[in-house]
Amino acid sequence: MAMQDFPFDVITADEYDRLRAAYEPLTESMRRLVAAGIRTGVDVDEIRQAQAAIDLATEVLERTQRDTTSTLRHAGTGRPLAWANPAVGLRNAIAPPMDIRHESDGTCWAEFTLGPAYEGPPGLVHGGICALVLDHILGEAASDGLTKPLFTGTITLKYMRGTPLGPVRAEAFIERTEGIKTYARGYLGDAQGHTVEADGVFIRPAWARDPGGQERSDSGIRDSA
Amino acid sequence: MAMQDFPFDVITADEYDRLRAAYEPLTESMRRLVAAGIRTGVDVDEIRQAQAAIDLATEVLERTQRDTTSTLRHAGTGRPLAWANPAVGLRNAIAPPMDIRHESDGTCWAEFTLGPAYEGPPGLVHGGICALVLDHILGEAASDGLTKPLFTGTITLKYMRGTPLGPVRAEAFIERTEGIKTYARGYLGDAQGHTVEADGVFIRPAWARDPGGQERSDSGIRDSA
Numbered sequence: 001m002a003m004q005d006f007p008f009d010v011i012t013a014d015e016y017d018r019l020r021a022a023y024e025p026l027t028e029s030m031r032r033l034v035a036a037g038i039r040t041g042v043d044v045d046e047i048r049q050a051q052a053a054i055d056l057a058t059e060v061l062e063r064t065q066r067d068t069t070s071t072l073r074h075a076g077t078g079r080p081l082a083w084a085n086p087a088v089g090l091r092n093a094i095a096p097p098m099d100i101r102h103e104s105d106g107t108c109w110a111e112f113t114l115g116p117a118y119e120g121p122p123g124l125v126h127g128g129i130c131a132l133v134l135d136h137i138l139g140e141a142a143s144d145g146l147t148k149p150l151f152t153g154t155i156t157l158k159y160m161r162g163t164p165l166g167p168v169r170a171e172a173f174i175e176r177t178e179g180i181k182t183y184a185r186g187y188l189g190d191a192q193g194h195t196v197e198a199d200g201v202f203i204r205p206a207w208a209r210d211p212g213g214q215e216r217s218d219s220g221i222r223d224s225a
Numbered sequence: 226m227a228m229q230d231f232p233f234d235v236i237t238a239d240e241y242d243r244l245r246a247a248y249e250p251l252t253e254s255m256r257r258l259v260a261a262g263i264r265t266g267v268d269v270d271e272i273r274q275a276q277a278a279i280d281l282a283t284e285v286l287e288r289t290q291r292d293t294t295s296t297l298r299h300a301g302t303g304r305p306l307a308w309a310n311p312a313v314g315l316r317n318a319i320a321p322p323m324d325i326r327h328e329s330d331g332t333c334w335a336e337f338t339l340g341p342a343y344e345g346p347p348g349l350v351h352g353g354i355c356a357l358v359l360d361h362i363l364g365e366a367a368s369d370g371l372t373k374p375l376f377t378g379t380i381t382l383k384y385m386r387g388t389p390l391g392p393v394r395a396e397a398f399i400e401r402t403e404g405i406k407t408y409a410r411g412y413l414g415d416a417q418g419h420t421v422e423a424d425g426v427f428i429r430p431a432w433a434r435d436p437g438g439q440e441r442s443d444s445g446i447r448d449s450a
Contacts, residue, residue, distance in 0.1 A: 022269050023262075029279045030255075030262055034318045036283045037248075037255055038309045041291035044247050053282035054254045057275040058261045066266035071347065084263045086343055086351050093259045094319050094342050117319050118311055122296065126311050127364065127377045128357030135353035135382075152352045156381040157360075 013076045023083070023091050030093035034117050079145045087136035098133060098170065100140050108141045108186075109171040116165065124162040127196075130188050131157050133170050134198040141172035142184040142202040149208040150182060155200040163188060163195040172198075180204040238301045248308070248316050255318035259342050304370045312361035323358060323395065325365050333366045333411075334396040341390065349387040352421075355413050356382050358395050359423040366397035367409040367427040374433040375407060380425040388413060388420040397423075405429040 011019070033054070040047070072081045083091040088098045096118070098110040110133075120126030135155055143150045172186030181201055188196040236244070258279070265272070297306045308316040313323045321343070323335040335358075345351030360380055368375045397411030406426055413421040 022272055026262060026272050026276050026279075029276045029283070030259060033258075033279050033283045033286070034255060036286040036290075037251060037318060038314070038316050039290040040286040041289040042286060046285050046288065047247055047251050050282040050285040051251050051254045053278045053285070054251075054258050057278040057282075058254070058258045060271050060275040060278070061258070061261040061265040061267060063271065064266040065261075065264045084341065084344055086345075087353055089263075091263050092342060093262060116309065117317060119309055120311075126357070126361070127380075128312055128360035131356035131360050131380065131382075132351070132353030135356050136351070139352065151387070152382075152384045154381060154383045155352075155356065156379060157356075157377075158379045159377045162376070 009071075010073050010075050011081075013074070016074055016076075016081070020090060027091055027093050031117070034093060035115055038116055077145070079147060082146065085136075087132055096133070098136065100137060100145075102140075102145050105173075106141065106144065107171065107173045108137055108145070109169065110137060111167065111169045113167050114163075114165055119165055121162065123165055125165060125168070127157075127159060130159070130163055130196045131155075133168075134172075134186055134188055134196060135200070137170045137172040138184040138186050138198055138200040139202065141174055141186065142182045142200065149205055150202040151205055153181070153201040153203045155198060158197045159195070160197065161195055164190055166190070168195075175199075180209060234296070235298050235300050236306075238299070241299055241301075241306070245315060252316055252318050256342070259318060260340060263341055302370070303372060307371065310361075312357055321358070323361065325362060325370075327365075327370050330398075331366065331369065332396065332398045333362055333370070334394065335362060336392065336394045338392050339388075339390055344390055346387065348390055350390060350393070352382075352384060355384070355388055355421045356380075358393075359397075359411055359413055359421060360425070362395045362397040363409040363411050363423055363425040364427065366399055366411065367407045367425065374430055375427040376430055378406070378426040378428045380423060383422045384420070385422065386420055389415055391415070393420075400424075405434065 074081060083089050086092050086094045088100060089095045090097060096112045096114060098112050100108050100110045102108055114125050114129065118125050118129045134157060138155065139152060140146060168188055168190055170186065170188045172184055175183040175185050180203055184200045184202060186198050187194045298304065299306060308314050311317050311319045313325060314320045315322060321337045321339060323337050325333050325335045327333055339350050339354065343350050343354045359382060363380065364377060365371060393413055393415055395411065395413045397409055400408040400410050405428055409425045409427060411423050412419045
């Protein structure tokens with residue numbers, strides 16, 4: 001896949017704020033809907049009534065569908081917005097979403113809540129959802145907030161104990177870099193400590209390696225997140 | 226966590242069919258809504274109109290919320306329904322859903338479609354979504370369709386290449402069992418072959434080990450899926 005396949009449009013901070021104010025409440029409404037659907041015990045007539053309202057909303061939103069071939073990048077931070085991303089996307093109701101903070105030392109962290117929509121065994125987060133959030137935050141750390149082109153080589157997850165539904169914290173950092181490989185580590189946990197630990201190896205793709213030794217780091221895309 | 230924390234209600238095949246017919250179209254409507262929201266380009270007035278319809282649907286579904294402390298098990302297959310599960314749940318709009326088939330030799334497989342809601346880099350499935358579906362299907366294989374109590378110890382994912390959005394196939398099987406450990410392997414792939422390979426170690430929890438040597442396998446719960 002070539003870099004020119006990933007066009008970027010830069011948007012200003014003001015435009016970002018305007019779009020965020022428009023879309024974020026819509027996505028939050030969808031998240032409440034998904035949770036209500038999982039737990040509902042209403043009768044079939046009420047289910048069909050709810051479904052009709054949902055289908056109406058879909059019809060309104062489908063009147064204009066945007067071009068999905070370009071990715072927006074924030075003029076202030078230089079980072080891609082990743083609005084559609086299933087881990088962090090403000091416009092994707094599947095995402096918790098993780099609100100990832102970047103420290104000056106390169107550490108990334110996010111504190112967020114995983115509710116009933118992410119449940120595996122009763123009261124606990126699905127192990128695969130733990131994997132989703134850890135894959136994402138390790139990738140953010142390894143790629144400096146998705147500003148360096150990298151793809152995931154391998155990731156290993158060690159489950160220490162079940163992760164209770166509710167508030168969680170994820171954190172990741174670069175352990176070391178060796179040539180084209182970046183080694184990142186991180187964890188997911190609750191107030192009692194780590195529940196899952198992760199180690200990942202991220203690879204700089206061939207098209208981003210300069211034979212003269214200078215990295216091309218202007219793509220802002222990580223291939224597997 | 227003790228086994229008595231996971232009560233089961235058995236439902237008949239007829240009741241399963243009745244409930245599935247009620248809920249499945251509702252969840253499908255929610256999945257279309259989530260996808261439409263990601264790509265919509267309508268103006269703010271239309272966004273608010275859609276949001277009002279969504280909030281109405283949520284209000285209807287919240288009129289009766291069911292008890293979530295018990296898990297339904299199908300009378301015919303003996304397997305938990307996992308209707309709320311974020312990988313396979315028929316009632317969870319986050320789930321693709323994976324429709325997992327169990328072969329007589331213990332192999333599990335699922336063919337399903339991953340659309341724009343699961344996108345990471347343009348045109349490709351988010352690496353963490355690959356991890357979610359592989360964690361789940363390895364757990365299904367290791368626990369014989371969630372009928373044996375197991376929790377995930379570790380899982381390692383090897384990304385061979387990006388997984389294009391669209392139809393995919395996941396498969397998993399038990400490689401070997403050693404005492405309390407079950408080793409499972411699997412892959413995710415498209416028509417061109419494997420895109421991600423996975424190895425997992427699943428552990429039988431202490432409360433399910435009988436000192437006399439006989440396993441307790443009547444709980445039907447895997448702790449981390």
